[in-house]
Amino acid sequence: MSKILIGRYVPGNSLVYKMDPRGKLLVTILFIFIIFLANNWVTYAIITIFSFLAVAATKLKAKVFWDGVKPLIWLILFTSVLQLFFTTGGQIYWNWIIFTISSYGITNAIYIFIRFTLIILISTVMTVTTMPLEIADAMEWILTPLKYVKVPIDKIALVMSIALRFVPTLFDETLKIMNAQRSRGADFNNGGLIKRAKAITPLLVPLFINSLETAVDLSTAMESRGYRDGANRTRYRILKWSKYDLYELAYFIILVLLLLVFRTK
Amino acid sequence: MSIKFEKVSYTYFPGSPLEKKGLDNVSFKIKEGQFIAIIGHTGSGKSTLMQHFNALLKPSKGRIEIAGQTILPTTSNKNLKELRKHVSLVFQFPEAQLFENTVLDDIAFGPKNFGYSEQKAKEKAWTWLTRVGLPKSVANRSPFDLSGGQMRQVAIAGVMAYEPDILCLDEPAAGLDPRARKQMMGLFSKYQQEGHTVILVTHNMDDVANYANDVLVMESGKLIKHARPAEVFKDRSWLKEHYIEEPKASLFASKLTNFTFSNTPLTIKELVKGIENNLKE
Numbered sequence: 397m398s399k400i401l402i403g404r405y406v407p408g409n410s411l412v413y414k415m416d417p418r419g420k421l422l423v424t425i426l427f428i429f430i431i432f433l434a435n436n437w438v439t440y441a442i443i444t445i446f447s448f449l450a451v452a453a454t455k456l457k458a459k460v461f462w463d464g465v466k467p468l469i470w471l472i473l474f475t476s477v478l479q480l481f482f483t484t485g486g487q488i489y490w491n492w493i494i495f496t497i498s499s500y501g502i503t504n505a506i507y508i509f510i511r512f513t514l515i516i517l518i519s520t521v522m523t524v525t526t527m528p529l530e531i532a533d534a535m536e537w538i539l540t541p542l543k544y545v546k547v548p549i550d551k552i553a554l555v556m557s558i559a560l561r562f563v564p565t566l567f568d569e570t571l572k573i574m575n576a577q578r579s580r581g582a583d584f585n586n587g588g589l590i591k592r593a594k595a596i597t598p599l600l601v602p603l604f605i606n607s608l609e610t611a612v613d614l615s616t617a618m619e620s621r622g623y624r625d626g627a628n629r630t631r632y633r634i635l636k637w638s639k640y641d642l643y644e645l646a647y648f649i650i651l652v653l654l655l656l657v658f659r660t661k
Numbered sequence: 662m663s664i665k666f667e668k669v670s671y672t673y674f675p676g677s678p679l680e681k682k683g684l685d686n687v688s689f690k691i692k693e694g695q696f697i698a699i700i701g702h703t704g705s706g707k708s709t710l711m712q713h714f715n716a717l718l719k720p721s722k723g724r725i726e727i728a729g730q731t732i733l734p735t736t737s738n739k740n741l742k743e744l745r746k747h748v749s750l751v752f753q754f755p756e757a758q759l760f761e762n763t764v765l766d767d768i769a770f771g772p773k774n775f776g777y778s779e780q781k782a783k784e785k786a787w788t789w790l791t792r793v794g795l796p797k798s799v800a801n802r803s804p805f806d807l808s809g810g811q812m813r814q815v816a817i818a819g820v821m822a823y824e825p826d827i828l829c830l831d832e833p834a835a836g837l838d839p840r841a842r843k844q845m846m847g848l849f850s851k852y853q854q855e856g857h858t859v860i861l862v863t864h865n866m867d868d869v870a871n872y873a874n875d876v877l878v879m880e881s882g883k884l885i886k887h888a889r890p891a892e893v894f895k896d897r898s899w900l901k902e903h904y905i906e907e908p909k910a911s912l913f914a915s916k917l918t919n920f921t922f923s924n925t926p927l928t929i930k931e932l933v934k935g936i937e938n939n940l941k942e
């Protein structure tokens with residue numbers, strides 16, 4: 397059993413955790429589209445409030461979400477600044493060669509900032525409340541229609557779940573081997589590029605060998621339990637819709653309706 | 662010199678929902694040059710404690726003095742090589758750390774890292790190859806062609822080859838056959854008698870009884886007893902309460918209800934002596 401976080405899942409049991417991963421994934425994807433319905437202050441305010449309520453519904457610490465936004469904060473700021481300087485229109489406040497600060501630029505920059513941040517927040521809500529394996533199941537479900545154009549969804553899903561399952565194992569293993577080699581005087585943190593590249597051999601070789609062994613063991617175990625390619629199989633984790641998904645759907649529909657009503661035509 | 666832990670606590674994933682106490686306010690002082698056993702059941706914090714000896718984990722709180730160095734929560738990750746040369750760790754299933762093309766090169770990896778010349782490292786590798794009980798013929802073979810037990814021997818030789826003053830072992834004999842186990846324990850015992858400190862994490866109480874002169878008993882991250890083996894195994898009800906097994910000899914003695922033993926025998930030798938004494942009377 398591994399204790400390492402995979403993906404960004406954070407254990408909890410609020411309302412959002414009880415929702416079906418398929419619903420969460422779908423709504424998250426749709427959210428990225430419907431955010432473009434917002435085009436004035438009122439609609440941006442509405443979607444911001446709705447998003448923050450969703451964040452609050454997870455009952456997780458704000459830090460979890462800040463950790464989601466933090467790595468992208470520079471990208472968000474950079475994009476906003478570009479908008480600020482390169483959008484023209486409305487009242488012009490300042491101009492220098494090709495840079496302009498205009499009233500349109502200012503509102504656009506703020507809009508972009510909000511849009512970006514909200515998309516990250518909402519995806520964070522999904523990734524922190526849904527286990528990676530559930531996300532994989534949900535993706536498989538969403539991709540099911542592709543079966544009819546002969547895309548091997550089952551196989552892709554199997555590969556995906558196995559990969560996800562072994563990420564923490566691999567992580568544990570890496571840490572263990574690193575510590576073992578550190579005890580033998582290996583140094584992974586100091587030295588130039590070549591020295592560091594060299595230092596990584598004692599880590600990579602055992603890791604590869606271990607992974608290959610694990611893979612062989614896994615395939616033997618699967619075969620000995622009668623796993624066959626292409627057979628119709630039942631599921632261990634059965635996804636079920638519940639009343640919480642209805643709440644989610646209702647919440648989403650209300651948001652869309654409000655946006656449609658208040659957006660500038 | 663001695664190894665000193667002062668109110669050491671360690672927390673895994675502090676501040677996250679997965680936060681977990683690995684060590685909880687552990688303090689002790691042990692003399693160097695001894696054979697020290699760390700016991701306690703699964704999840705009690707033995708491996709966590711071990712990794713503090715050479716600063717692979719640093720205390721979240723408290724301070725450690727070992728091999729003339731002090732480890733604090735603020736100790737930097739750089740310059741730990743000197744410490745690790747003196748205090749070395751053999752992890753559970755160390756065979757997973759082998760990577761070189763030949764057995765000899767793998768054993769020489771540690772010595773080379775710690776500043777031995779190529780020549781000297783090879784020499785050390787040869788010495789320890791034979792000391793751990795491997796035949797000379799495996800020296801130039803790939804470590805991956807060996808049996809599991811032999812790979813374990815190579816890995817252990819790889820750590821002993823630079824002769825650390827303090828050798829810490831995390832269940833080194835797990836999964837070995839009785840003969841290989843005895844041979845390996847003999848190796849560590851000899852190493853200790855040559856003037857080094859051996860710290861052994863083990864679930865085997867006979868090993869504790871046979872080799873250790875100081876025992877640390879862990880439970881849920883806390884040190885619940887620190888005493889000589891005779892002291893630890895004296896109180897049968899305490900052992901039961903903490904789910905610690907007795908050595909075979911003392912268990913055997915407890916079943917001989919007609920016999921009286923002045924001291925509970927811990928090893929087979931003591932047991933035989935005790936029975937002889939009883940028969941003489």
Ligand SMILES: Nc1ncnc2c1ncn2[C@@H]1O[C@H](COP(=O)(O)OP(=O)(O)OP(=O)(O)O)[C@@H](O)[C@H]1O
Nearest residue numbers: 399673681682683702703704705706707708709710
């Ligand atoms: N990498 C880790 N991340 C989070 N928690 C950990 C980690 N390693 C250990 N723990 C936790 O710390 C506690 C002590 O673990 P430790 O590995 O030190 O136990 P142990 O006494 O060595 O057990 P065993 O006899 O099974 O080897 C356990 O509750 C464990 O779940």
Ligand SMILES: [Mg+2]
Nearest residue numbers: 707708709831
């Ligand atoms: Mg352990």
